[in-house]
Amino acid sequence: MKRYETLHDRLHEWYRRHGRHDLPWRRTRDPYRIYLSEIMLQQTRVETVLERYWGPFLERFPTLSSVAAATEGEVLKAWEGLGYYNRARYLHRTARLCDGALPRSAAELEKLPGIGRSTAHAIACFAFDEPLPILDANVRRILHRFFALDEATPSRLWEAAGELFDAGRPYDYNQAMMDLGAMVCTPKAPECSACPLREGCAGREDPQRYPRPRKRPGIPVRKRQILVLRRGDALGLVRNEGRFLGGMWSFPQRIEAPRSGRKIGKVRRTYSHFRIEGSVWEVKELPDEKLRFFTPAECESLAMSALDRDVLKLVKKEMQ
DNA sequence: CATCCGTGGAC
């Protein structure tokens, strides 16, 4: 596509000068590390991954084989605090499916659990130089503005992504677009005057108009009773099944308050689509529950959600 | 196509 040659040149020059070249996953071609970064960064801020997860996780799991050799629980533990824990379970499944090495094409990568089209393209491009565009939140916002799209289907956005794509320098193009979206073409106050694509941008007169903001339904509040059963120094926990916090250990929850027990505090937490307001009770008995008992020290090696970590903190205060 | 799936920072 000759049409965007000048804009591509400006984009690359902007990226050379302002890009985040020090990001650790840009300083490696190790497919596993690139893959891990793409999974960690799904719906997660760069700063969070950079500061709290990248180093510790790689120290514990330096290779794809080391992930495959671990239990799911161990991988979840290393993922603790990052959220969207299905990512960690898919990572574990993928590691076991791959037997040491990731496939080298986007088509094969996309067949693996937890890897969709955009992530497959990202890994294939960044690790194996396959010339394919990505379509993350940054690129999507740029495309909405560049082509003045109020709203667009995924199909239309992929088409737009392919149109603006620079197949001649796929690695730098994709990285540059993500940086541009994160640093210049931002959601709230885009700096169009600093944008290397401004001359071709159909939306630059009113960038805030694109994309049209999605109506967010209010999230419901779920009131829950959180039950703490002690057996000596040990606490009764259950392992979540299903997709919500699947594989993570939690204090049991009920809708109804216990008939007897002592209230020791409150916790609240907002998830992606609901909020929990929990009353924490110390109870003496808890029928019909598949409990396993762990001391607070043993809990440190279990994968627990942020809410259950808050509950555990309350309980430890009570036990002193 | 709509809904589900966490967390914490910015404002």
Next chain:
DNA sequence: TGTCCAAGGAT
């Protein structure tokens, strides 16, 4: 405090 949102994918 409430709201938005950040390198998406599975169902």
